[in-house]
Amino acid sequence: MTRGPTKITIVGGGVAALETLIALRRLAEERVTLELITPQAQWSYRPLAVAEPFGLGEVKTYDLVQIARDHGAALHLAGLQSVNPAARTLTTWDGRELSYEVLVVAVGGQPVVAVPGSVTVKGPGYTSRFRTVLRDLDERRIRRVAFAVPAGASWPLPLYELALMTAAHIAARGLRKLELSLITPEQEPLQIFGRAAASAVRELLDERDIHFRGGRYASEARNGELVLVPGPNISADRVVSLPRLHGPSIPGLPHDPEGFIPTDLHGLVEGHADVYAAGDATTSPIKQGGVAAQQADAVAEAIAARVGAPVDPRPFRPVLRGLLLTGGSAQFMRAEVSGGEDHPSAASTQALWWPPSKIAAQWLAPYLAQRHDELERAPAGLAVEAEVPVPAPRRRTMIGRDANSDTALVRVEG
Ligand SMILES: Cc1cc2nc3c(=O)[nH]c(=O)nc-3n(C[C@H](O)[C@H](O)[C@H](O)COP(=O)(O)OP(=O)(O)OC[C@H]3O[C@@H](n4cnc5c(N)ncnc54)[C@H](O)[C@@H]3O)c2cc1C
Numbered sequence: 091m092t093r094g095p096t097k098i099t100i101v102g103g104g105v106a107a108l109e110t111l112i113a114l115r116r117l118a119e120e121r122v123t124l125e126l127i128t129p130q131a132q133w134s135y136r137p138l139a140v141a142e143p144f145g146l147g148e149v150k151t152y153d154l155v156q157i158a159r160d161h162g163a164a165l166h167l168a169g170l171q172s173v174n175p176a177a178r179t180l181t182t183w184d185g186r187e188l189s190y191e192v193l194v195v196a197v198g199g200q201p202v203v204a205v206p207g208s209v210t211v212k213g214p215g216y217t218s219r220f221r222t223v224l225r226d227l228d229e230r231r232i233r234r235v236a237f238a239v240p241a242g243a244s245w246p247l248p249l250y251e252l253a254l255m256t257a258a259h260i261a262a263r264g265l266r267k268l269e270l271s272l273i274t275p276e277q278e279p280l281q282i283f284g285r286a287a288a289s290a291v292r293e294l295l296d297e298r299d300i301h302f303r304g305g306r307y308a309s310e311a312r313n314g315e316l317v318l319v320p321g322p323n324i325s326a327d328r329v330v331s332l333p334r335l336h337g338p339s340i341p342g343l344p345h346d347p348e349g350f351i352p353t354d355l356h357g358l359v360e361g362h363a364d365v366y367a368a369g370d371a372t373t374s375p376i377k378q379g380g381v382a383a384q385q386a387d388a389v390a391e392a393i394a395a396r397v398g399a400p401v402d403p404r405p406f407r408p409v410l411r412g413l414l415l416t417g418g419s420a421q422f423m424r425a426e427v428s429g430g431e432d433h434p435s436a437a438s439t440q441a442l443w444w445p446p447s448k449i450a451a452q453w454l455a456p457y458l459a460q461r462h463d464e465l466e467r468a469p470a471g472l473a474v475e476a477e478v479p480v481p482a483p484r485r486r487t488m489i490g491r492d493a494n495s496d497t498a499l500v501r502v503e504g
Contacts, residue, residue, distance in 0.1 A: 095120060095121055095122050095123045095397075096121065096122050096123070096191050096192060096397045097122070097123050097125065097190065097191040097192070098114060098118075098122045098123070098124050098125070098190075098191070098192050098194065098393060099125050099127060099180070099188070099190035099191075099192070099193050099194070100114075100124065100125070100126050100127070100163075100194045100196060101126075101127045101128070101170045101180070101193065101194065101195050101196060101197055102126075102127075102128055102195070102196035102197045102198060102369070102371075103126065103128030103129075103130060103132075103133050103154050104133060104196065104198050104369065104370075104382070105369060105379045105382045105383055105386070105449055105451060105454065106196035106198070106368040106369025106370070106371075106382040106383065106385060106386045107126060107128065107194070107196035107368075107369075107386075108133065108157060108454050109368075109382070109383040109386035109387065109390070109451050109452070109453055109454045110194050110196060110368060110386040110389055110390050111124060111126060111157070111158070111161050111163055112161055112453040112454055112457055113386065113387055113390030113391070113394075113452070113453045114390045114393060114394060115161040115162060115163070116453060117390055117391065117394035117399050117401050118390075118393065118394040118397050118399045118401075119399070121394075121397040121398055121399055122393070122394075122397055123164075124158075124161065124162065124163035124164070125163060125164040125165070125166060126154065126158050126163050126164070126165050126166070127166045127168050127169075127170060127180075127182070127188075128154060128165070128166075128167065128168075128169075129167060129168065129169040129183070130154070130167070131153065131154050131155055131165070131167060132151045132152065132153060132154060133151065133152045133154055133157070134149055134150075134151050135149060135150045135151070135152065135448075135449075136149065136379075137248070137379065137448035137449060138150065138448065139211065139216065139217065139248070140211065140248045140251045140252050140255070140415060141251075141255070141415055142217045143217050143220040143221045143224060144224075144255050144258075144259060144417060146255065146415065146417065147415075149217075152458070157457075160457075160461065166188075168182040168183065168184065168186065169182060169183035170182065170183075170195070170197060170340060171183050171185075171341070172340060172341035172342045173193065173195075173340060173341070173342035173343050173365065174342055175342060175343075175362050175364065175365055177189075178190055178191065178193075178364060180193065180342075190364075191364065192364050192365075192366070192393060192396075193364060193365045193366070194357075194365075194366045194367070194368065194389055194393075195338075195340065195343065195351060195359070195365065195366070195367040195368075195371060196367065196368050196369045196371060196382075196386065197338045197340070197369075197371050198338070198369055198370045198371055199243065199335030199336060199337060199338070199350075199370040199371060199377060200335065200336045200337075200338065200349075201333030201334070201335060202333055202334055202335075202336055203331075203333060203334075204240030204241070204242065204244070204331055204332065204333055204334035205238050205240055205308045205309065205310060205311060205316075205329060205331040206310050206311070206312075207310055207311030207312050207329065208238060208308075208311045208329040208330060208331035209223060209328060209329070209330045209331070210330075210331050210332065210333055211248055211249070211252070211330070211331070211332050211333070212333050220252070220330070223235060223256075223328050223330065224256070224259060226327075226328070227256075227259075227260060227265065227268060228263060228265070230265075232327035232328055233267065233268055233269060233327060234268070234269040234270075234271075234325055234326050234327045234328075235256065235268075235269070235270055235271075235326065235327065235328045235329075235330065236270075236271045236272075236273055236308075236311075236316045236324060236326035236328070236329045236330070237249050237250075237252060237253040237256075237270070237271070237272045237273070237300075237329075237330050237331070238272075238273045238274070238308035238311075238316060238329055238330070238331045239272070239273065239274035239275065239276065239308075239331070239332065240308065240331055240332055240333075240334045241275050241307050241308075241334070242334040242335070242348075243334060243335040243336075243348070243350075243370075243375070243377050244332045244333065244334050244335060244377060245332070245376075245377050245378045245379075246274065246276070246280065246282075246332070247280065247378075247412050247414060248332060249272070249274075249330070249331070249332050250272065250279065250280060250291060250295075250414060251414055251415040251416070252330060253270055253272050253295070253298075253300050254294060254295070254298055254300070254414070254415070254416045254417055254418075255415060255416065255417035256270060256417075257270055257298035257299065257300055257417070258298065258416065258417030258418055259417065261298070269301070270298075270299065270300045270301065271300065271301040271302075271303060271324065271326075272295065272300055272301070272302050272303065273303045273306050273308050273316065273318065273324070274302075274303070274304055274306070275304075275305065275306065275307055276304055276305075277304045277305050278292065278304060279291040279292050279295060279302055279304070280412070280414075282376070282410065283410060283412060287412075291414070294416060303318075303324075306318045306319070306320065307319040307320075308329070308331065311326065311328075311329035314326065314327060316329050335370055335377055336348055336349050337349025337350030337351065337371060337373075338350075338351070338371050343359060343362075343365065343367075344359065344360050344361055346373050350371065350372055350373040351367040351371055351372050351373065352372070352373045353366070353367050353368075353372050353373070353385075355388065355405035355406045355407075356388050356389065356391075356392035356403055356405055356406070357372075357385055357386075357388050357389035357392060357406065358392065366389045366392070366393065367389075368382060368385035368386040368388075368389045369382035369385060369386065370382060372385065374406075374408075376408060376410070378410065378412075379448075379449035379450075379451070380409075380410065380411050380412075380449055380450040380451065381408050381410065383449065383450070383451030383452065383453075383454060384406060384407075384408055384409065384452075385406050386451075387404075387406075387452055387453070388403070388404065388405060388406040391403035391404055411450040413447075413448050447459070
């Protein structure tokens with residue numbers, strides 16, 4: 091008996107979901123039917139949110155109807171409420187029950203304010219608040235601005251970009267006696283990219299007179315001060331920060347104490363045979379679009395192989411690529427991190443990946459470049475690339491199984 095195509099249900103409409111969709115269509119071809127379940131018909135390309143207040147770029151939105159159509163997928167506008175893996179069904183926010191054969195959960199994280207009292211970069215909506223900070227600097231109503239990387243799950247690079255672009259903005263206007271500082275739990279700037287990137291970024295910060303304070307945790311902005319742990323606090327007329335991410339905590343699926351979904355290196359959700367997850371929603375400690383796309387690739391390859399495509403599925407092995415917008419001329423830099431302290435790295439004026447998009451994604455980036463001309467908007471900046479060791483898995487102990495939902499109950503330690 092020949093079996094028809096396998097129905098793959100992808101939940102989410104961001105980087106991980108779209109990368110999974112495109113990769114699966116290319117790798118598994120007609121062996122799969124694809125459906126995308128997401129609450130909004132548009133996808134906002136977040137990385138350029140930081141450039142918007144300076145007029146150096148704009149947040150672009152893409153039509154998911156068209157992207158789904160281009161890849162022969164059905165699009166359902168709905169939100170995932172819960173999953174019942176035993177029955178292979180999911181429930182949507184409006185109470186509908188839908189069946190799936192193989193499910194991919196790529197719903198991202200939930201951004202929450204990490205430093206109360208700060209101007210928090212929560213995607214496109216923050217632009218007008220940040221423009222007010224720039225105007226207050228221009229009109230000398232404020233003098234000291236602190237950029238604070240929060241503790242916990244977030245992607246720190248946008249804050250470095252904001253600090254650097256603010257410094258360029260100030261210099262271009264000849265404004266003097268203003269103080270910019272960057273506060274972060276990292277010991278070195280953009281530490282995750284390794285030593286060469288850290289020293290290149292530190293040089294940039296020094297050149298632009300941005301005071302780097304590493305190893306400090308920002309807890310709150312109040313009364314003209316940024317409260318730091320360990321202290322002392324610093325004076326700051328305005329504090330700019332990033333949101334911290336919480337996991338989606340989907341009923342029916344296992345999750346760690348912060349709500350993130352544990353998977354193996356092929357993206358299979360722990361304790362389940364037909365549910366995969368990718369991107370910021372998972373326990374992977376690096377919350378970055380490029381990494382989300384690589385997780386999605388591992389998922390797509392694993393699914394393609396299971397439906398009979400000639401694919402040898404590779405496990406997720408993160409390579410970090412970051413294009414740092416500086417507000418100045420373009421410089422590309424490469425740092426390969428294969429573990430240990432001393433990572434080989436190089437600086438170059440050439441792009442380190444192609445197309446040189448802000449979110450480096452094997453399938454999504456070329457699609458956007460071809461279909462939507464995204465390449466022309468690739469901004470100038472400092473590109474950094476690093477192979478990162480697969481993060482040490484946190485110790486998970488199976489402590490039981492919920493008979494109603496066939497969900498593994500997992501205790502996470504470490
Ligand atoms: C200001 C800023 C700048 C950034 N710059 C970069 C950069 O330069 N390079 C880079 O690589 N990364 C960057 N990142 C990080 C990057 O945006 C994220 O890591 C990436 O978007 C994660 O992809 P994702 O698909 O996992 O989640 P998301 O992109 O957050 O997508 C989640 C999707 O799921 C949908 N969804 C949510 N809940 C549900 C539900 N219950 N049911 C169905 N659908 C749901 C959402 O509507 C959304 O479509 C930046 C982030 C920020 C905030």
